[in-house]
Amino acid sequence: MTARPRTRLDRVRASAGIAQLALQQIEDELGADDLDLLELAAILRELQEDAETPGGLFPALAQLVSTAARTAEHLEPDHDGDASCPLHEAAALLDDAGQRLTWAARALTRDGEPQ
Secondary structure, three states: OOOOOOOHHHHHHHHHHHHHHHHHHHHHHHOOOOOOHHHHHHHHHHHHHOOOOOOOHHHHHHHHHHHHHHHHHHHOOOOOOOOHHHHHHHHHHHHHHHHHHHHHHHHHOOOOOOO
């Protein structure tokens, strides 16, 4: 039996599933009973700045949605922005949400610096 080649949608679906599992793990960590203020601030910073992978989660999500917006601009039949404009707006909202995570992390620590 020959395996069917995976389609682009299959690959995206698998990647999204992995991302959902990772996000569930982060949510579980955020809901832990023993999480303290400094750990919460550090986690929020990690989601925005991510020292291990340059950029962070929210900037990466904004970039992903921006890529979809640019692709939609080229594929929209009427080039009227019905699809690309909401995508560009969503990317901007993700950028804003990431910045708000940084502000929240600073508010949780006395001096606004990582502990």
